[in-house]
Amino acid sequence: MNFIYGFLLVFGVAYVAPGVQSTCHIPDAKIDxxxxxxxxxxxxxxxxxxxxEIGASMTYLAMGAYFARDSVSRPGFSKLFMHAADEEREHAIKLIEYMLMRGDVTQDFQNLLPAPLTAPKMNWFNGAQALKDALAKEVEVxxxxxxxxxxxxxxxNAAKNDYHLVDYLTADFLDEQYRGQRDxxxxYTTLQKMVSSYGPIGEFLFDKKLLNGEL
Incomplete structure (x- = not known):
């Protein structure tokens, strides 16, 4: 009998009459x-x-999609730039998580997105141009x-130093940025040499090496 009463109580709380809109809002806790x-x-x-970081991710996503087109068919380049898009998105997430850890992040998440959320470019003349643009984007970041x-x-205004954030960005972000730029x-240099030695087939061979993880 207790089970039946308990079931009816739960059902009564969960049930909302037809035509009545149910809303649930949990107010922010008031804390120091x-x-x-x-x-x-x-x-x-x-x-x-x-x-x-989100803008860079969109740029690399556009590159990856371009080289994946059937009319372009450079799967190695597409793989490289799709991976780069994932990395930039992860960087944005890490920064958001850091601000949440410090208790200081915007209430309106939309303000953290670049507007408009688009890629500045959708086509590239060749792989060398895309690598050059990617390097320029990394330098900008x-x-x-x-x-x-x-x-x-x-x-x-003589505000206090934020040594923790400075150390976090220097150790976790700058090291990866410099390594990425060098890579x-x-x-880019290797591709230029291969094209110089083998002509247009050089980019095809370079793409195969990218796809197989040889570069």
């Missing part, structure tokens, strides 16, 4: 926030970096990370 200590200017710059580091280490520069 002295632990939220990121400087506003530093937070804003970090949010801009999130937008840049690296330069902005260094700017965030500089401004968070010595914030304006792209090396791939």
């Amino acid at each position: 926030t002295p632990w939220v200590d990121m400087v506003r200017s530093c937070t804003d710059e970090l949010k801009d970096q999130v937008k840049m 690296t330069t902005n990370i260094r700017k965030v580091i500089s401004n968070c280490e010595t914030p304006p 792209l520069a090396g791939k």
Whole structure:
């Protein structure tokens, strides 16, 4: 009998009469926030970096899709750029998770997305041009990370230094950026040499090496 009463109680709570709209809103808890200590200017710059990482991901996604076209058919290049798109998206997620850890992230998630959310380019003349554009994009991202580091280490208006964020960006992001730039520069040089030696077939051979993980 107790089971029946319990079932009826649960059913009564869960049941909503037809035509009645049910809404459930959990209000934010009111807690003390002295632990939220990121400087506003530093937070804003970090949010801009999130937008840049998402924008870079869109650029690489466009590259990957272009080289996957049946009329282009460069699966190695497509694989390279699709992987790069995943990495940039992961970087954006890591930065968002960091801000959440520090208790300082925008209430409106839409503000963390670049507007409009589009790729600036959809076609490339050849693989060398795409690698050159990718290297330029990485340099742009690296330069902005260094700017965030500089401004968070010595914030304006004599605000306190954010050594934790500076260390996080320097150790986790800059090292990967520099390695990525060197990798792209090396791939670009190798491709140029192969095209110079073998002509148009050089890009085909380079693509096969990319696909097989030999570069």
